[in-house]
Amino acid sequence: MRKRMDVLIIGFMLFANFFGAGNLIFPPFLGATSGSNWLTSFVGFIVADIGIILLSIYAIAKAGSYQNIASRAGKRFGISIELIMMLCLGPILVIPRTSATTFELSIAPIFGDFNKVIFSIIFFTLVFLLTMRPSKTVNIIGKYLTPVLLVTLFVLIVKGIISPLGDIKTDINSESLFAHGLTQGYQTMDALGMGGVVAFIIASFKSRGYSDKKEVASLTIKASLIAGIGLIIVYGGLAFLGATMSNSYNGLMSQTELLSSITRGLLGNLGTILLGIIVACACFTTAASLTSITAKYFSDLTKNKIKYEYLVMGICIYSTIMSNLGVDRIIAIAVPILTVLYPVAIILVLLSSMPKIFTTDSMFKGAAYTTLVISTLTVIDSFGISIGFIHKLPFNNLGFNWIIPALIGAFIAKLISNITSKVIYND
Numbered sequence: 001m002r003k004r005m006d007v008l009i010i011g012f013m014l015f016a017n018f019f020g021a022g023n024l025i026f027p028p029f030l031g032a033t034s035g036s037n038w039l040t041s042f043v044g045f046i047v048a049d050i051g052i053i054l055l056s057i058y059a060i061a062k063a064g065s066y067q068n069i070a071s072r073a074g075k076r077f078g079i080s081i082e083l084i085m086m087l088c089l090g091p092i093l094v095i096p097r098t099s100a101t102t103f104e105l106s107i108a109p110i111f112g113d114f115n116k117v118i119f120s121i122i123f124f125t126l127v128f129l130l131t132m133r134p135s136k137t138v139n140i141i142g143k144y145l146t147p148v149l150l151v152t153l154f155v156l157i158v159k160g161i162i163s164p165l166g167d168i169k170t171d172i173n174s175e176s177l178f179a180h181g182l183t184q185g186y187q188t189m190d191a192l193g194m195g196g197v198v199a200f201i202i203a204s205f206k207s208r209g210y211s212d213k214k215e216v217a218s219l220t221i222k223a224s225l226i227a228g229i230g231l232i233i234v235y236g237g238l239a240f241l242g243a244t245m246s247n248s249y250n251g252l253m254s255q256t257e258l259l260s261s262i263t264r265g266l267l268g269n270l271g272t273i274l275l276g277i278i279v280a281c282a283c284f285t286t287a288a289s290l291t292s293i294t295a296k297y298f299s300d301l302t303k304n305k306i307k308y309e310y311l312v313m314g315i316c317i318y319s320t321i322m323s324n325l326g327v328d329r330i331i332a333i334a335v336p337i338l339t340v341l342y343p344v345a346i347i348l349v350l351l352s353s354m355p356k357i358f359t360t361d362s363m364f365k366g367a368a369y370t371t372l373v374i375s376t377l378t379v380i381d382s383f384g385i386s387i388g389f390i391h392k393l394p395f396n397n398l399g400f401n402w403i404i405p406a407l408i409g410a411f412i413a414k415l416i417s418n419i420t421s422k423v424i425y426n427d
Helices: 002-018 021-048 050-063 066-073 075-092 094-111 116-131 134-162 177-187 194-207 213-243 255-267 269-301 308-325 327-352 361-382 388-392 403-426
Strands: none
Touching (some): 002 134, 021 213, 021 255, 050 066, 050 177, 050 194, 050 327, 066 075, 066 194, 075 094, 075 194, 094 116, 094 269, 094 308, 134 269, 194 213, 213 255, 255 269, 269 308, 327 403, 361 388
């Protein structure tokens, strides 16, 4: 019974880590633009978002750490990729946005002209107090905050199912909807920094007295499945709510406005308050879990030379400042970097999940460096510097133009390695 409860609590904490405000806003938009075929685009979204998350957690849990996977492409290469992703995932990109998003969608609509700076100080002071002890962070988020978030979401979704806002549009072409969902799911980049996430989960189970590596890996996978199932149910419910607005949605409404319209339409003025609670819970739990995860990662990276507590303090102070001074500018810099590195992180996970096919380190190096080149050229092309052949690569329209070149690079690297080895052996 205790083991099941531990898995449930950590699974809920993991759910909270992934379910930020962006994840709340997008599914209704997906439903509104898909109409009666919302399930088609939704499945594509789940495959590319939650599918990659679960595969990453499975592979890393089995390997013991992300570095055991990434270092096969070169130790410095692997550390550099994970370090940059953890910086962007935590203090540079995501954590400061949680306060800004909470203020815009929860505080301002309800309390009007509340001071934004004061709010950010209060927000990150609470994050700091919650995350000072990692084990308590997991318990509070998993036992209390996530259940509150799930209950409020459940109220909204059930109300939308019982009393739909309108008839679902039926004349939307379904041919490209799966591809659209697949593309959008991939672009969430929810599997970023998965090495730090899994390390935190493993440490959480160990702090609860689980010491056997195989058992910890198994419990980690089970907790991730709970988080994945929760995300699928919530995303599905929100996508359905969006589909009930498909007849009235004109494409001019922003995703945030669409969500606000749904909550007001279902619950009136109470909907504004409920939405505020949902957004606040989603953003706060994400901020707390990511602060704890990134602080734990950098503390481990420095072999505890920089204390976890100091890192938490630094992240909270930095995030308070940046949430008021210019998150958008940081995003403009960070997103292209992540767009370059994210495919590399994914291909390494994919290769590690098929050990009987990708057997040598040379294959990991070939795939990783080929992917890095393709993703870099893709980002350069997106800045208006035309690189024609990028658009002719397979799966380019889905955002996966790197996958075939990566596989080719892996087998070419293996071939070169075999030839080189034979030459050296014969000499």
